Amino acid sequence: MIKSLGYFLEIIKGGLITARHFTTNMWFHTLKIMGIKAGRRGAVTFQYPEEKKPLASRHRSLHRLTLREDGKPRCVSCLLCVTVCPSECITVEAAEDPDSEIQKVPAKFVIDMSRCCFCGFCVEACPEDAIRMDTGKIELAACGRGDLIYGLDRLLK
Amino acid sequence: MDTVIAAIKIILALVWFLVLTLYLTWLERKESAVIQDRIGANRANIWKFRFLGLFQPFADAIKMIFKEDFVPAAANKFLHALAPFISFFFVAITICAVPFGDSLRLGTRTINLQVLDLNVGLLFMLAMLSLAIYGIILSGWASRNRFTLLGGVRGAAQLISYEVALGLSLIGIIMVFPSLHLQSIVRFQGENLLGFIPRWGVLLQPLGFIVFFFAALAETKRVPFDMPEGESEIIGFFTEYGGLKWGLFMMTDFMEIIIVSALLTTLFFGGWQVPWLAADGFRWPWGGAWGLPHGVVVALQLLAFNVKIVFFCWLQILIRWTYPRFRYDQVMDLGWKLLIPLSLLNIVGTGVVMGLLK
Numbered sequence: 097m098i099k100s101l102g103y104f105l106e107i108i109k110g111g112l113i114t115a116r117h118f119t120t121n122m123w124f125h126t127l128k129i130m131g132i133k134a135g136r137r138g139a140v141t142f143q144y145p146e147e148k149k150p151l152a153s154r155h156r157s158l159h160r161l162t163l164r165e166d167g168k169p170r171c172v173s174c175l176l177c178v179t180v181c182p183s184e185c186i187t188v189e190a191a192e193d194p195d196s197e198i199q200k201v202p203a204k205f206v207i208d209m210s211r212c213c214f215c216g217f218c219v220e221a222c223p224e225d226a227i228r229m230d231t232g233k234i235e236l237a238a239c240g241r242g243d244l245i246y247g248l249d250r251l252l253k
Numbered sequence: 254m255d256t257v258i259a260a261i262k263i264i265l266a267l268v269w270f271l272v273l274t275l276y277l278t279w280l281e282r283k284e285s286a287v288i289q290d291r292i293g294a295n296r297a298n299i300w301k302f303r304f305l306g307l308f309q310p311f312a313d314a315i316k317m318i319f320k321e322d323f324v325p326a327a328a329n330k331f332l333h334a335l336a337p338f339i340s341f342f343f344v345a346i347t348i349c350a351v352p353f354g355d356s357l358r359l360g361t362r363t364i365n366l367q368v369l370d371l372n373v374g375l376l377f378m379l380a381m382l383s384l385a386i387y388g389i390i391l392s393g394w395a396s397r398n399r400f401t402l403l404g405g406v407r408g409a410a411q412l413i414s415y416e417v418a419l420g421l422s423l424i425g426i427i428m429v430f431p432s433l434h435l436q437s438i439v440r441f442q443g444e445n446l447l448g449f450i451p452r453w454g455v456l457l458q459p460l461g462f463i464v465f466f467f468a469a470l471a472e473t474k475r476v477p478f479d480m481p482e483g484e485s486e487i488i489g490f491f492t493e494y495g496g497l498k499w500g501l502f503m504m505t506d507f508m509e510i511i512i513v514s515a516l517l518t519t520l521f522f523g524g525w526q527v528p529w530l531a532a533d534g535f536r537w538p539w540g541g542a543w544g545l546p547h548g549v550v551v552a553l554q555l556l557a558f559n560v561k562i563v564f565f566c567w568l569q570i571l572i573r574w575t576y577p578r579f580r581y582d583q584v585m586d587l588g589w590k591l592l593i594p595l596s597l598l599n600i601v602g603t604g605v606v607m608g609l610l611k
Contacts, residue, residue, distance in 0.1 A: 101591075107576065114288045114575040121287045141292045 158233040161251045170226035173200040177218035185211035210244040275310040277507040285574045320496035332395035337501035340388025344508045347381045350374040351515045354525045354554040374435035396493035404490035408481030414588040415471040421596035422464035425603040439524030449538035451528040454521035460599040469513040477576045514565035525554040
């Protein structure tokens with residue numbers, strides 16, 4: 097019984113901590129509702145679909161294929177990305193290019209996003225800087241598996 | 254005419270009670286969020302109009318209505334269906350003894366702002382609150398599930414233990430305000446101590462207040478004392494309920510918070526009394542007066558009552574979101590070894606002081 101009375105002070109202190117959080121947060125919420133700029137926000141929440149957290153500059157998001165100055169893909173179908181991919185989600189089919197400097201272009205460049213683990217090895221392996229993961233698109237959800245298979249048309253966008 | 258007034262009073266009291274219950278669910282979400290540096294439910298909208306998530310209770314209600322009404326195959330179907338209603342009814346009916354305000358004069362008629370002016374209003378409220386235990390025991394037993402039965406038995410043990418402390422802590426109050434009539438108790442608290450301190454129950458019965466507060470918290474069977482529910486171990490007496498019946502149990506919980514707040518306000522914090530507000534306006538303790546018309550006085554009293562109730566609801570939600578739960582034996586220790594001796598001490602102390610002051 098004496099022991100429980102000893103805890104009583106600590107219990108009240110605990111209640112004061114949450115009450116303090118409540119009052120300070122309510123104060124900043126009220127300031128925000130009244131349109132007054134304050135140094136901090138009442139909550140740490142990001143209201144996601146409307147308000148997005150800034151991505152780090154190194155963040156690996158959806159892939160894109162880069163273009164040459166004349167608008168053709170930089171990819172030369174060397175298959176290094178296909179070889180290095182640990183998820184085996186990249187498929188490349190080569191075709192001949194009339195330019196003897198380039199020799200090969202991808203006829204088909206498919207990344208299966210449902211298998212991709214976003215490790216970024218393909219970007220590092222690419223000798224032509226033809227593939228990058230800097231689009232900033234992180235919302236890749238789709239309604240069917242087929243929608244997750246990205247071909248040349250979508251990767252060049 | 255009297256019947257019409259009675260009907261209007263019943264409807265208004267019930268509407269007040271249910272709306273406050275609905276918005277208490279909103280308050281609980283929002284308050285817990287603000288305490289934890291979050292925002293809380295704010296997505297429920299009508300035509301993109303969100304307004305701080307105030308439509309959330311309605312979204313919840315619609316969701317619960319359309320959920321499956323599941324009854325376990327082995328359950329006692331009748332009692333299984335009856336239990337939430339028993340729980341709900343006995344808590345909902347207590348509101349009729351709560352004094353919302355002093356009497357309102359309309360023309361020649363005097364309306365007591367209380368649905369049922371019982372001589373034993375306090376006993377009535379306590380009795381109805383105790384009967385709500387049957388809902389818990391029945392739901393636990395009728396579901397024919399070991400865990401719900403455990404929850405029901407625990408609930409019965411906890412509520413009966415704390416019922417003792419709850420009743421004993423109020424004996425002091427009954428000795429000080431020699432009445433069980435809630436309006437008289439509130440009127441008694443309108444006078445001043447030493448000419449300027451409002452004579453509220455908490456000043457006359459500090460120990461009684463503490464014991465009553467803890468016992469009442471245990472009666473609401475929410476987190477620090479959530480033995481019957483025990484989310485982390487047995488899920489609780491309403492495991493086998495879904496949809497609207499489960500919603501009734503939840504509403505009962507929130508209604509109990511309001512009733513406990515109402516009891517705390519009425520008995521310990523002057524009910525509808527505003528400090529220094531008499532029937533004809535403010536009478537300042539430093540002399541002078543500020544006359545107010547009758548309607549304004551009644552409105553102020555109603556407002557004071559509501560503010561006090563909301564404050565205590567806020568406090569109870571704060572407590573629920575601050576403290577970890579007790580172990581079962583700790584709950585029993587606190588009830589039987591601390592609160593009951595303290596309340597007995599309070600009775601003896603009150604008696605001695607009253608005898609000496611006589």
